[in-house]
Amino acid sequence: MKQELIELGHYVIKHAEKLGATQVEAYFESTRTLEVKIEKGLIRLAAEKLDSGCGMRVAIGNQLGVSYVTSILEKDLEQSAQDAVKAAQASVADSDFKSFTSTQTPYPTVKGLFDKELDQLSCEQAFEILTRAVESSKEVSGTERNLIEGGFTAESKTIVIVNSEGITGNSSTTKVKLDISSTISTGEDKCSSWEIQNSRVLAEIDPEKIGATSAQNALALRGAKSMECGEMPLILTPRALWEVLGTGFAEALNAREVQDGKSYFTDSLGSPIASSELEIADNGILSGALGSRPFDAEGFPSQNTMLVKSGILHSYLHDSFTSTRDEVECTGNATRSSYRSIPTIGASNLVVTPGTCTLEEMISEVDKGVLCTFTFDRPNSVTGELSAMIMEGFLISQGEVQHALKNTLFGITMQDLLKKTIQVGSDVENRENIQTPSILIESAKITSGQ
Amino acid sequence: MEDLANLAIETGIDTGASFVDIRLEYTRKTNLDVVNEVTRNTILATEKGAGIRAFADGSWAFGYTSDLSKAGIKNAAKSITKMAIAASKWTEERYEIEAPSFQDLIEYKGKIPIDKTPVEYKIDLAKRLSKDMSQVDPRVKSARIVYRDIYTELLVANSLGTMVRQETGRLVFIPMCTAKDERSTQQAHLALGFTGGLGDVSDELLQMLVNEPSRVALSLLDSKAVKGGVYDVIADPPLNGAMIHEAFGHACEGDSLTGGSSVLQDRMGTRVGPEHINLFDDTTLKGHLGSAVYDWEGTRTKRKQLVKDGVLSEFMHSLDTASRLEMEANGAARAMTFMYPPIPRMSNTFMEPGDWNLDELIEDTKEGIIMCNVDYGYTDSTKGSFMFKSVHGQLIENGERTDIVRDASIAGQILDILPKIDAICSDFFYDAGSCGTQGQMAWVMSGGPHIRLKQVPVGGV
Numbered sequence: 001m002k003q004e005l006i007e008l009g010h011y012v013i014k015h016a017e018k019l020g021a022t023q024v025e026a027y028f029e030s031t032r033t034l035e036v037k038i039e040k041g042l043i044r045l046a047a048e049k050l051d052s053g054c055g056m057r058v059a060i061g062n063q064l065g066v067s068y069v070t071s072i073l074e075k076d077l078e079q080s081a082q083d084a085v086k087a088a089q090a091s092v093a094d095s096d097f098k099s100f101t102s103t104q105t106p107y108p109t110v111k112g113l114f115d116k117e118l119d120q121l122s123c124e125q126a127f128e129i130l131t132r133a134v135e136s137s138k139e140v141s142g143t144e145r146n147l148i149e150g151g152f153t154a155e156s157k158t159i160v161i162v163n164s165e166g167i168t169g170n171s172s173t174t175k176v177k178l179d180i181s182s183t184i185s186t187g188e189d190k191c192s193s194w195e196i197q198n199s200r201v202l203a204e205i206d207p208e209k210i211g212a213t214s215a216q217n218a219l220a221l222r223g224a225k226s227m228e229c230g231e232m233p234l235i236l237t238p239r240a241l242w243e244v245l246g247t248g249f250a251e252a253l254n255a256r257e258v259q260d261g262k263s264y265f266t267d268s269l270g271s272p273i274a275s276s277e278l279e280i281a282d283n284g285i286l287s288g289a290l291g292s293r294p295f296d297a298e299g300f301p302s303q304n305t306m307l308v309k310s311g312i313l314h315s316y317l318h319d320s321f322t323s324t325r326d327e328v329e330c331t332g333n334a335t336r337s338s339y340r341s342i343p344t345i346g347a348s349n350l351v352v353t354p355g356t357c358t359l360e361e362m363i364s365e366v367d368k369g370v371l372c373t374f375t376f377d378r379p380n381s382v383t384g385e386l387s388a389m390i391m392e393g394f395l396i397s398q399g400e401v402q403h404a405l406k407n408t409l410f411g412i413t414m415q416d417l418l419k420k421t422i423q424v425g426s427d428v429e430n431r432e433n434i435q436t437p438s439i440l441i442e443s444a445k446i447t448s449g450q
Numbered sequence: 451m452e453d454l455a456n457l458a459i460e461t462g463i464d465t466g467a468s469f470v471d472i473r474l475e476y477t478r479k480t481n482l483d484v485v486n487e488v489t490r491n492t493i494l495a496t497e498k499g500a501g502i503r504a505f506a507d508g509s510w511a512f513g514y515t516s517d518l519s520k521a522g523i524k525n526a527a528k529s530i531t532k533m534a535i536a537a538s539k540w541t542e543e544r545y546e547i548e549a550p551s552f553q554d555l556i557e558y559k560g561k562i563p564i565d566k567t568p569v570e571y572k573i574d575l576a577k578r579l580s581k582d583m584s585q586v587d588p589r590v591k592s593a594r595i596v597y598r599d600i601y602t603e604l605l606v607a608n609s610l611g612t613m614v615r616q617e618t619g620r621l622v623f624i625p626m627c628t629a630k631d632e633r634s635t636q637q638a639h640l641a642l643g644f645t646g647g648l649g650d651v652s653d654e655l656l657q658m659l660v661n662e663p664s665r666v667a668l669s670l671l672d673s674k675a676v677k678g679g680v681y682d683v684i685a686d687p688p689l690n691g692a693m694i695h696e697a698f699g700h701a702c703e704g705d706s707l708t709g710g711s712s713v714l715q716d717r718m719g720t721r722v723g724p725e726h727i728n729l730f731d732d733t734t735l736k737g738h739l740g741s742a743v744y745d746w747e748g749t750r751t752k753r754k755q756l757v758k759d760g761v762l763s764e765f766m767h768s769l770d771t772a773s774r775l776e777m778e779a780n781g782a783a784r785a786m787t788f789m790y791p792p793i794p795r796m797s798n799t800f801m802e803p804g805d806w807n808l809d810e811l812i813e814d815t816k817e818g819i820i821m822c823n824v825d826y827g828y829t830d831s832t833k834g835s836f837m838f839k840s841v842h843g844q845l846i847e848n849g850e851r852t853d854i855v856r857d858a859s860i861a862g863q864i865l866d867i868l869p870k871i872d873a874i875c876s877d878f879f880y881d882a883g884s885c886g887t888q889g890q891m892a893w894v895m896s897g898g899p900h901i902r903l904k905q906v907p908v909g910g911v
Contacts, residue, residue, distance in 0.1 A: 409909030449907030
């Protein structure tokens with residue numbers, strides 16, 4: 001497949017150049033996805049998706065055009081090249097554009113990104129894994145009514161990127177995801193929670209653990225009450241910090257947003273932005289990690305970039321456009337979720353360095369505060385203000401977890417959240433491309449109502 | 451195309467499926483992003499292929515192919531059906547898909563049709579809007595216009611005899627304004643969408659695309675972050691619409707009921723809110739973004755009244771959920787593209803206006819907050835909880851508007867929130883949004899009048 005796509009890439013470049021393009025980039029994906037969904041603990045839908053397509057970017061001088069097509073047939077690629085050229089002709093010249101990636105640095109070898117077993121997985125194997133997860137959730141909930149939903153996705157993907165500036169990159173990767181949610185009813189009390197596991201390798205998937213954890217998380221939420229409002233310490237567990245950092249932090253370091261003055265980290269390079277406890281990196285070459293890849297979405301080599309060390313901001317996340325504009329080295333952070341989307345800037349693997357204390361130690365030090373185990377919220381990326389509903393959380397009193405919370409929110413700015421982090425846990429967990437530990441924040445505003 | 455559809459259906463049935471359907475799609479998309487009159491990403495895209503589903507003994511399988519040769523379609527139909535049969539060994543619920551069939555041809559009509567209008571014309575329009583927004587005030591630093599159009603030819607056919615060809619044209623404008631002064635930087639946006647052509651968008655609406663985001667962004671320069679607490683909240687039409695969509699609409703989607711997870715389970719025909727509340731999802735409205743004559747399973751669409759006089763009265767169904775719950779399929783199935791299986795979705799969702807005048811309502815609210823527009827929102831229909839973050843707002847003190855505030859969020863439980871609505875205004879506004887469920891994005895409209903909610907927790911910083 002790789003060789004066929006590389007040849008098609010060169011064909012596309014020639015064709016677009018004939019139509020008037022001065023530079024061309026062709027990004028191909030060929031993906032097999034096996035997806036199984038469960039509902040009420042039973043298999044509901046099985047899907048096998050074979051998706052091959054191409055996203056193109058062309059330049060005529062510094063006018064840029066983009067196209068994509070859900071096919072890799074020659075005649076469809078020709079039409080798509082024509083679309084991209086047409087789009088470029090109609091566009092306004094972008095003075096920030098100099099060239100598509102042209103680096104000659106060889107791509108790093110990143111281990112553990114492809115698993116043969118996953119590549120050849122059958123739907124029966126997926127059914128079996130899900131059934132094991134369901135059984136272990138049921139074991140935890142016992143005789144209580146437990147509605148189990150979830151899914152299993154296995155993906156095997158080949159990426160080829162070719163451009164007119166001499167770039168040729170190819171990679172084959174696999175990915176697997178298991179997610180289980182358990183909704184457990186005891187009388188009027190209905191509690192729901194979930195757990196997710198992502199990996200590059202099938203053997204790492206632990207359906208028993210994921211099923212059981214989702215049910216244990218749900219049971220812990222029984223008897224939820226509201227609480228007194230006020231300023232108090234807040235602990236975010238790895239699952240809670242996953243969402244807050246994954247969206248709210250990475251987006252603020254996006255150099256394009258920074259250059260546009262639309263990030264709360266504008267003009268912060270070299271300044272203290274976090275407590276000295278925090279160390280955060282963007283590591284695109286971490287062995288076996290979900291966000292690892294040998295090259296980014298523009299064909300630039302992946303690297304490990306220190307973002308925050310001893311509380312100081314060391315780098316933003318750059319693609320070829322923003323690094324040219326800022327006259328800095330590219331960090332290889334162009335990402336695209338598929339050939340159907342345009343390259344944007346995003347983290348590869350966002351990695352928070354673990355600290356030394358355990359979650360239990362953190363809880364024991366809080367006289368009155370909140371333990372948040374999940375929120376779905378993200379901060380305002382311009383101001384950094386975060387007002388988050390505690391989807392799953394607990395009141396802590398005198399160093400012990402008291403009861404689950406309902407209708408409760410926490411409010412803090414991201415600037416304060418980072419600066420007021422007084423402890424970092426040793427309990428790092430991986431979800432998708434984010435690695436987070438628990439953190440203890442000195443104080444946040446808690447609002448709670450009936 | 452009809453012969454390919456028939457081939458997929460015959461192959462699936464011969465392989466052992468009891469129901470088979472196919473969507474053959476050809477879509478052309480234009481995405482523009484113009485910032486301060488400069489184009490950022492001009493995208494012209496083509497999506498084409500076939501999505502096939504097979505049903506056997508209570509189990510579904512889905513797959514798609516962009517190989518539209520006879521052999522490609524036949525192979526796909528066969529392997530998808532085999533997968534459904536394999537899956538059926540792992541399920542216990544047995545039922546059959548039963549529904550009326552439809553045969554029709556719906557042609558796209560639009561003034562200045564999107565599929566025949568060159569991209570230059572669309573870029574000029576976006577540049578003009580961006581220029582007008584820049585010129586509103588020197589504090590406008592970024593005037594961004596996101597424009598999208600989607601022209602689709604869709605053929606839906608199934609083994610019950612449905613064969614519907616439908617052409618649609620949708621367009622969406624999302625203007626965004628960033629204003630900056632020595633104190634702060636603030637952003638605001640608006641989203642409006644239509645079915646039809648570029649010539650069907652009125653000058654008045656084009657003017658609104660320029661004025662509304664700039665007015666809000668500039669007003670936010672004087673804003674304070676809201677203080678968290680329990681308030682009487684007046685929600686504006688976009689926030690009201692989003693709340694109905696998130697907090698209530700999702701729980702009325704057939705698959706959250708068949709999954710047993712909806713908080714509205716077993717509540718059909720029961721009271722869920724005060725008598726003055728009427729909620730609708732109406733796919734048949736002319737020219738609206740969520741409108742269509744047929745859904746993505748080829749079922750004729752309908753106006754659905756979700757809540758009638760405070761009583762839960764209708765759900766939104768696909769063929770699957772209607773068959774399982776022994777209700778009538780009402781044309782609510784949508785798929786993002788042929789690459790996804792259709793699922794029950796909302797289209798144009800709204801609350802019927804009441805009789806309060808907004809100024810009188812503010813005067814009647816001694817201490818409270820007006821919350822406007824939606825930054826984002828989400829819901830957990832299992833727990834019944836939801837959360838929305840508004841873009842801007844204003845405090846009410848002694849019945850009068852006072853400080854401008856930003857980033858207020860509202861959280862609650864679905865079944866608690868409707869009873870808290872004590873006043874519904876007579877005004878009405880709709881806005882566009884994209885809703886994501888199960889990995890599928892869908893363009894929708896939501897709206898309603900201004901409403902007041904008594905004593906709800908509002909989160910601030």
